[in-house]
Amino acid sequence: MPLADDTAFDAAQFYETHSRANAARGVLVASAPGASLVPKPVAGLNQAQTNNAFIVIEVARQMQLPERAMVVAIATALQESYLRNLANPKVPASMKLPHDGTGTDYDSVGIFQQRVSIWGTPEQLMDPAFASAKFYNRLVKVDGWQRMSVTNAAQAVQRSAFASAYAKHATMAQRIVDELTD
Template sequence: MHPDDPSAQELTKGDPATRPADSASTERTNGRHRVPELPRRGRTLLASMPMRIALATGVSCCLGLATYAGTRVEVNDRSEPSAEAVAERAALADERASRSLERTAPTTPVSPTPTASPTPTPTATAKKAPKKPAKPRRPRPVAGLTQAQMDNAKIIVDVGRKLDVPKRGLIIAVATAMQESNLYNYASGVLPESQNYPHQAIGWDHDSVGLFQQRPSSGWGTVRELMRPALAAEAFYLALLKVPGWQDMALTYAAQSVQVSGFPDAYAQHEQRATTVVNALT
């Protein structure tokens, strides 16, 4: 031991028998040198460390147990409610719903607002179908005529009105057609060509054809033209308008001046019926 070591010098002054009892426990030797003794405060802290560690460990365990217990309580609280609790909650919900309906229900019925139906918009590709022309209304037969006879009489009257022929001329033309063809469009058995066109009867009076029994050989027109009722009526009116004073003549004389018939007095018998027909068509 070195004489300059203060701790060694302090130990050698007293009696070894008078050393504290715990000095031997606090001293350790390493070879022939002893470990210096710790101060009293250090020894106190060192001695209390095991107790503090134990206390901290116990507190941690208590906290862990409390947390676990709280978790278990929370888990147990989440268990399914009893049937009585479920029924009570359902009754309370129904009561609240009924009270809500009573507050929000209108006092007077409100009629729904009518919504306008959507108007279809035409597409760019859609095209309207062309309208078919309306068929002309057929006149109701009068004076004992059939529908075909009445239709032919209407053609005669329509052509005369387009030519601005007076009503007297219309009556003369209808009476002449009544005598010549009984208001039927005749073809000729002598002219087979005439039978190639629409016709309602066939006659055998030379080459006379059509409503007015006009002869192509006499210059009235072609067979095709005379077989068309409108062209045959036009040919008759043009000839009548050339007769001087025809409006002041008796019907039979005016008709004979155009037709040059072998029976000049036969036209007069149709004047009354022709007047009835013209009145019905004009």
């Protein structure tokens, strides 16, 4: 049974008030001539991965979370999907939503590979902003997460079968955060 939605995060309002995040998810947004609202690819990521990372970071900013939370979230998304918004054929509704590829791990979808049976609906979890808010909301409830290693903080939220796998992404996550928050 899915847990009740415990975030006060309104993804639609987030996109309405964040034109760059809206542009990053592929929605055409008017901008000044010659100006690009979409961030340039960083750290060897492609445009879609950079856009997803940018949204993860902007959600943390809106939630007034520190850079450390951004790094934990980006490292998690790198491990779970390499910052790709993955649909899952085992969750047919996800296949009808915008996605960057497919995965087949249980009923996991989105950039954090959150399980539909636990985290929310396919529509919610395939939205990078909503999925980020769910991740952050769980992260900040972990006692002492700010002092934990990236791996331990990520694992406290995700409860992965491969708990140590997040460690290999910590340096890259910091680089992505640094480049997208300059």
